Amino acid sequence: MNMANPSPLNTADKPSSKMDNAKSKASNARKPILYIVAAVLVVFTIRFFYMNYVYVETDNAYVQGTSTLLSSRVAGIIVKSNVVENQKVKMGDVLVEIKPEDFKNALAQSQSDMKALEAQVLGAKRSYDRATDLYTQGAISKERLDEIEAQYRSLDNKWKATKAQYAQAELNLDYTRILAPADGKIGRKSFEVGMLAAAGQPLFGFVAGKERWVDANFKETDLVGVAEGKPAFVSVDAVPGKEFTGVVESISPATGATFSLLPPDNATGNFTKVVQRVPVRIKLSGLTDQDVDRLQVGLSAEVKIKVH
Secondary structure, three states: OOOOOOOHHHHHHHHHHHHHHHHHHHHHHHHHHHHHHHHHHHHHHHHHHHHHHHEEEEEEEEEEOOEEEEEOOOOEEEEEEOOOOOOEEOOOOEEEEEOOHHHHHHHHHHHHHHHHHHHHHHHHHHHHHHHHHHHHHOOOOHHHHHHHHHHHHHHHHHHHHHHHHHHHHHHHHHOOEEEOOOOEEEEEEOOOOOOEEOOOOEEEEEEEOOOOEEEEEEEHHHOOOOOOOOEEEEEEOOOOOOEEEEEEEEEOOOOHHHHOOOOOOOOOOOOOOOOOEEEEEEEEOOOOHHHHHHOOOOOEEEEEEEOO
8 A cells, every 4th residue: 555655755746847847948938038138238338339439429519600690880770671580581682771861962972072172183283284394494493383282282182082981981872781691591680670770780690501510529538539531420409310421620729618708727726627628610511401401500419520
């Protein structure tokens, strides 16, 4: 009877064997996953070190363009505005017109004065020529010739000054029409029709639409290998999914802090080393008109430069 009944030891071995088999199968099932994870980690590690060796990157960068504030060169009442904010314009388009009547009157007065003096100069010139002939013949003295010549030279100088005033009056009349200096886009407007514009007063912002570049501020520790002509790649959040290409056009001769309003003074006992930033200009290439429109001046950008 003892041999007919299974022993307690043999009964306990069967569940243990099943558990070991299950663990073995689970372990074998996890191995491919572990291999995949390990392979992914290796790939990402290689890529990380490769990217840090081949490229230097910064997100302290901004899109730049030719932007300026347009202002009037003469004072006067604004009588007409031909543009609105964010409008595209062509070079030579009339943007603003200032009341021209005062400048037309000044031009007419200068023209009248110039013609009157011109007649006097012609008469003085004839008198000087006759006096020169008479002096050659001994009919008048040298003092009289000098006196006639002085009168002629004085009138001639006044006439030249009047010509200059007339030319300036012509320019002032032309300045009553503010023209677009290049193809571009109007920015913020700061005037209304009927307002008195002072000479030099900014009337609106203007951004030229021909080119864009990026000013990237790199850490001084990342500048090894950065040189003019190195290829660069730019990403802008406002233009997702597109990477712009360019080259390093120039590197600033000084750090950004050097040209700040209050440059840092490190000649104190409480010195703390701070990694400085050096501006690097990236010239973008192959831009279409649509790209230029989408790359608004001042947008943040991410830049990487290939150094190896």
